[in-house]
Amino acid sequence: MPDSLTAPHVLEYPYTRSTGEVIGRFFTGLKERRILGARTTEGHVLVPPQEYDPETGAELSDLIEVGETGVVTTWTWIAEPRPKHLLQKPFAFALVKLDGADTAMLHMVDTGDPSVMHTGMRVRVRWASDLIGDITDIACFEPEVA
Amino acid sequence: MRDVAVVGFAQTAYARSELELNETEMLMPVIHQALERGGIPQKEIGFTVSGSCDYLAGQPFAFVMALDAVGAWPPIRESHVEMDGAWALYEAWVRLQCGDIDSALVYAFGKSSLGDIRDVLTLQLDPYYTQPLWPDSVSMAALQARATLDAGKATEREMAEIAARSRRDARANAAAQVTGDFNADALLAERYISSPLRKHDCPPISDGAAAIVLAAGDLAQRVSKRPAWITGIDHRVEAHGLGMRDLTASASTRIAGERAGVGEGKVDVAELHAPFTHQEIILREALGLDDDVRVNPSGGALAANAVMVAGLTRIGEAAQRIIDGDANRVVAHATSGPCLQQNLVCVMEGRS
Amino acid sequence: MTDAYGVVSRPVRLDYTFTAGKALSRFLTIIEGGKIIGQRCPKCAKVYVPARGSCPTCGVATAEAVEVKDRGIVTTFCIVNIPFPGMAVKPPFAAASVLLDGADIAIFHLLQEVPVENVRMGLRVEAVWKPASEMEMSMESIAYFKPTGEPDAPYDSYKDLL
Numbered sequence: 001m002p003d004s005l006t007a008p009h010v011l012e013y014p015y016t017r018s019t020g021e022v023i024g025r026f027f028t029g030l031k032e033r034r035i036l037g038a039r040t041t042e043g044h045v046l047v048p049p050q051e052y053d054p055e056t057g058a059e060l061s062d063l064i065e066v067g068e069t070g071v072v073t074t075w076t077w078i079a080e081p082r083p084k085h086l087l088q089k090p091f092a093f094a095l096v097k098l099d100g101a102d103t104a105m106l107h108m109v110d111t112g113d114p115s116v117m118h119t120g121m122r123v124r125v126r127w128a129s130d131l132i133g134d135i136t137d138i139a140c141f142e143p144e145v146a
Numbered sequence: 147m148r149d150v151a152v153v154g155f156a157q158t159a160y161a162r163s164e165l166e167l168n169e170t171e172m173l174m175p176v177i178h179q180a181l182e183r184g185g186i187p188q189k190e191i192g193f194t195v196s197g198s199c200d201y202l203a204g205q206p207f208a209f210v211m212a213l214d215a216v217g218a219w220p221p222i223r224e225s226h227v228e229m230d231g232a233w234a235l236y237e238a239w240v241r242l243q244c245g246d247i248d249s250a251l252v253y254a255f256g257k258s259s260l261g262d263i264r265d266v267l268t269l270q271l272d273p274y275y276t277q278p279l280w281p282d283s284v285s286m287a288a289l290q291a292r293a294t295l296d297a298g299k300a301t302e303r304e305m306a307e308i309a310a311r312s313r314r315d316a317r318a319n320a321a322a323q324v325t326g327d328f329n330a331d332a333l334l335a336e337r338y339i340s341s342p343l344r345k346h347d348c349p350p351i352s353d354g355a356a357a358i359v360l361a362a363g364d365l366a367q368r369v370s371k372r373p374a375w376i377t378g379i380d381h382r383v384e385a386h387g388l389g390m391r392d393l394t395a396s397a398s399t400r401i402a403g404e405r406a407g408v409g410e411g412k413v414d415v416a417e418l419h420a421p422f423t424h425q426e427i428i429l430r431e432a433l434g435l436d437d438d439v440r441v442n443p444s445g446g447a448l449a450a451n452a453v454m455v456a457g458l459t460r461i462g463e464a465a466q467r468i469i470d471g472d473a474n475r476v477v478a479h480a481t482s483g484p485c486l487q488q489n490l491v492c493v494m495e496g497r498s
Numbered sequence: 499m500t501d502a503y504g505v506v507s508r509p510v511r512l513d514y515t516f517t518a519g520k521a522l523s524r525f526l527t528i529i530e531g532g533k534i535i536g537q538r539c540p541k542c543a544k545v546y547v548p549a550r551g552s553c554p555t556c557g558v559a560t561a562e563a564v565e566v567k568d569r570g571i572v573t574t575f576c577i578v579n580i581p582f583p584g585m586a587v588k589p590p591f592a593a594a595s596v597l598l599d600g601a602d603i604a605i606f607h608l609l610q611e612v613p614v615e616n617v618r619m620g621l622r623v624e625a626v627w628k629p630a631s632e633m634e635m636s637m638e639s640i641a642y643f644k645p646t647g648e649p650d651a652p653y654d655s656y657k658d659l660l
Contacts, residue, residue, distance in 0.1 A: 009515070
């Protein structure tokens with residue numbers, strides 16, 4: 001009886017996704033270094049903007065600009081980046097609540113040093129050098145006061 | 147509502163990497179064992195439903211091949227959920243409410259070892275804002291753990307103690323993968339994987355399968371001396387965006403638990419699907435479990451975590467306590483999605 | 499990248515290590531040596547090629563290994579006229595379900611050495627194996643099937659195995 005055979009297999013799909021109006025406007029905003037959030041009927045500002053209010057299901061289309069600085073609400077330090085991580089040096093994944101927003105967005109924070117990281121720390125967007133209108137136009141966040 | 151009970155449960159011994167067997171070969175003995183324990187022949191089963199994820203296998207429609215293990219000819223009533231088998235069990239329970247059939251076979255299988263499970267699970271995230279950043283499953287859980295620590299709802303020591311207790315209890319579970327006598331102090335001296343999570347806070351990577359046989363009313367009485375009657379079952383989901391939720395609490399578990407009637411009697415045993423240590427603390431609170439409730443005597447998902455199987459296994463493990471006469475009223479919980487996004491709660495009772 | 503139509507590119511790539519399992523590993527190991535092996539169901543006695551360790555009809559494990567012939571019957575076929583990327587043969591060509599002698603389920607393979615207009619149900623065919631140096635643990639150890647010249651199999655002999 002032979003041992004069970006193994007073989008490498010790659011699953012690869014070149015998906016293209018339609019953004020629709022809300023996500024499309026948000027991505028277009030990033031290209032102009034502007035961050036947009038969606039305002040709900042209760043006046044909450046969701047960043048990144050959602051097409052529907054998760055509380056009520058109401059359609060959202062009122063997009064307003066929020067700040068490019070904000071506060072870390074939770075974080076995790078990645079001492080050893082994995083192959084698919086976009087920052088190939090130690091960094092933090094974090095939820096960042098931007099000034100003017102009521103919800104936090106998941107992104108990366110580059111401090112170079114885990115001892116700098118703390119919940120409540122102020123951070124600022126580091127823009128990508130090449131803006132293409134996608135979530136990665138925000139290269140990552142960095143401490144507001146370097 | 148029609149009375150439905152778990153009458154048979156079986157599972158594989160879980161392994162880091164099941165190289166010898168393909169999914170069907172892995173599943174077949176488990177299905178036969180569950181049917182035998184449930185006392186219902188395969189050809190008399192009224193409804194068959196499975197839970198699995200094609201991305202685990204890396205092949206679209208991979209679940210179809212698993213049907214070979216069932217013997218789907220002449221054509222059977224069959225369904226599949228691309229979710230943990232616990233949700234397949236929910237579908238079977240709903241199907242049995244129709245009243246025209248009296249039994250169901252529910253199974254789940256998963257080989258988490260074939261791909262990189264931390265990357266595979268990233269594909270369940272929102273594809274516009276989150277997935278392109280490739281946050282892996284452990285890092286997502288770590289964000290929740292930090293928030294829970296910051297909120298004062300847990301300590302790293304409590305988390306280590308949950309890991310130690312789970313793996314100590316798992317020594318009595320022949321199916322468990324990670325077992326042993328661990329000391330919380332020693333565990334806390336280990337380095338972080340994704341802070342504040344250490345290795346012991348995370349589930350093992352597991353391959354395995356599980357199956358449950360459900361029977362309704364008179365049939366359940368006939369085939370089982372002590373069926374585990376489902377007295378309540380409910381599931382709820384929360385918003386997709388991690389930053390829109392209170393990660394330190396589980397509103398969906400709370401509501402599902404209330405709807406399933408968790409608080410309507412004394413709970414002897416709770417099997418909670420908490421792949422990460424801090425999640426047990428969140429779930430206990432959401433379900434309002436007293437400190438004297440025995441949680442995860444099987445070792446839980448910290449002892450074996452075959453993705454798509456571990457939730458169904460919680461229902462099976464809890465039901466088995468009743469079938470064996472070791473408990474009268476049990477709670478089983480299953481979760482899906484990042485940071486306890488979606489939760490199912492099932493309450494079962496023995497009546498004899 | 500966003501274009502005028504509001505579309506973003508989201509390529510996904512995952513790497514896996516597939517495992518063949520016991521039954522398929524045995525099939526693949528043996529086909530490299532120019533033989534084809536299946537498994538017989540202990541309940542309905544049907545022979546599955548390639549076997550995957552189970553009988554899909556009965557839902558029981560299969561263990562008994564059975565060697566089948568490298569020749570059989572075209573039970574059904576299609577003519578491929580349109581080229582697609584990665585195509586090994588120039589269209590038009592025939593792809594067929596071949597019921598090997600001794601098996602109860604057809605395999606899928608390429609037909610050659612026969613004009614497509616002559617391909618028909620019931621045609622008797624045999625495997626043309628690759629040279630020993632090119633044999634591998636794959637169905638591709640068989641280069642293609644070609645007609646044997648035997649009389650066609652009567653429809654009744656394979657009608658239940660289509």
